[in-house]
Amino acid sequence: MTNKIVSWYKVNKRNLPWRLSRDPYKIWVSEIILQQTQIKNGINYYNKFLKLFPDVKKLANSSEENVLKAWQGLGYYNRAINMLHTAKKIAFDLDGNFPDKYSELLKLKGIGDYTASAISSICYNEKKAVVDGNVYRVISRYFDVEESIDTAKGKNKIKKIATSILPKDKVGDYNQALMDFGALQCTKYNPKCLECPLANKCVAKEKNTVHVRPVKSKIKVSKIRYFNYFHIKNNCYFIVQKRKSNDVWKKLYEFPLIESKKSLKFEELVKNSFFKNFKVLDFKKKFVLVHKLSHQQLKIFFWELYVEKIPSDFKKITFNQFKKYPFPKPFEIYLEYLDKIN
Numbered sequence: 001m002t003n004k005i006v007s008w009y010k011v012n013k014r015n016l017p018w019r020l021s022r023d024p025y026k027i028w029v030s031e032i033i034l035q036q037t038q039i040k041n042g043i044n045y046y047n048k049f050l051k052l053f054p055d056v057k058k059l060a061n062s063s064e065e066n067v068l069k070a071w072q073g074l075g076y077y078n079r080a081i082n083m084l085h086t087a088k089k090i091a092f093d094l095d096g097n098f099p100d101k102y103s104e105l106l107k108l109k110g111i112g113d114y115t116a117s118a119i120s121s122i123c124y125n126e127k128k129a130v131v132d133g134n135v136y137r138v139i140s141r142y143f144d145v146e147e148s149i150d151t152a153k154g155k156n157k158i159k160k161i162a163t164s165i166l167p168k169d170k171v172g173d174y175n176q177a178l179m180d181f182g183a184l185q186c187t188k189y190n191p192k193c194l195e196c197p198l199a200n201k202c203v204a205k206e207k208n209t210v211h212v213r214p215v216k217s218k219i220k221v222s223k224i225r226y227f228n229y230f231h232i233k234n235n236c237y238f239i240v241q242k243r244k245s246n247d248v249w250k251k252l253y254e255f256p257l258i259e260s261k262k263s264l265k266f267e268e269l270v271k272n273s274f275f276k277n278f279k280v281l282d283f284k285k286k287f288v289l290v291h292k293l294s295h296q297q298l299k300i301f302f303w304e305l306y307v308e309k310i311p312s313d314f315k316k317i318t319f320n321q322f323k324k325y326p327f328p329k330p331f332e333i334y335l336e337y338l339d340k341i342n
């Protein structure tokens with residue numbers, strides 16, 4: 001299997017910008033971004049991130065707000081905060097030197113088995129298997145693994161198999177080859193089995209179980225939440241706040257928010273004690289959208305309000321200032337909507 005994957009890779013390798021380098025900083029950035037998004041979108045984020053923070057020292061010396069702004073739209077903002085933390089550790093405690101061993105990389109905040117395996121194998125040829133969603137799929141099919149890949153048992157089994165088939169040399173190239181093979185050949189839907197170099201030994205193909213591999217047992221239950229955002233305006237200013245609680249979008253900026261258990265009318269929302277701070281002159285429901293996260297669905301209502309005065313204990317800014325702050329994806333959509341209608 002291993003040799004065939006390597007031969008396939010020589011012909012079909014994807015040209016990705018981080019593959020031009022074995023610099024652990026670049027590989028680290030690319031791997032963390034790719035845990036958040038698809039390749040196409042990931043390339044844009046990667047290029048933008050490296051332009052802003054070309055090396056670990058530059059990242060370490062950046063503000064949290066700038067890093068979050070560069071990360072805006074990718075989600076899981078803790079990943080960006082952890083990257084900044086780790087960049088500081090490397091730049092200031094390790095004299096700018098990235099650890100060159102899997103076991104040392106694992107000690108860094110935000111670097112788990114997957115990222116440590118990727119960096120150590122790609123940059124230092126350490127014999128570590130990188131197991132992403134593509135690799136889970138290829139191995140589950142080729143070896144017809146019946147264990148569910150969302151259980152520890154299933155994960156361990158795939159990792160063991162992946163480790164056992166690693167080549168002696170060029171481990172990083174091979175890891176990338178297997179990921180590309182899953183992304184391009186052994187795809188989730190309509191895998192190209194008829195023209196597959198592994199077909200004659202692929203157990204799932206032989207047993208006709210390709211369409212049910214990999215096995216997943218857990219059904220994701222999506223919790224529904226209702227977010228009512230208030231775009232509270234006075235002249236050209238409006239109110240923003242920084243999210244502090246341990247919830248989604250921590251440390252990003254937003255409008256004042258009231259979360260409710262169901263969709264509410266403005267007459268019901270305005271009874272909230274928060275509105276004691278304002279004399280509302282006018283209001284309208286501006287925009288509604290549904291934002292899906294991995295375990296929750298946010299139904300978001302943007303309300304536009306005109307108030308007589310914004311009390312001084314609220315942070316008030318202008319539109320152009322707001323665009324410089326890191327804010328969640330739905331705000332990007334809301335701002336685009338405002339740009340369109342104004």
Ligand code: SF4
Pocket residue numbers: 138141142185186187191192193194196197198199202204205210
């Ligand atoms: S034969 Fe089909 S299922 Fe098996 S490895 Fe190839 S593409 Fe994947």
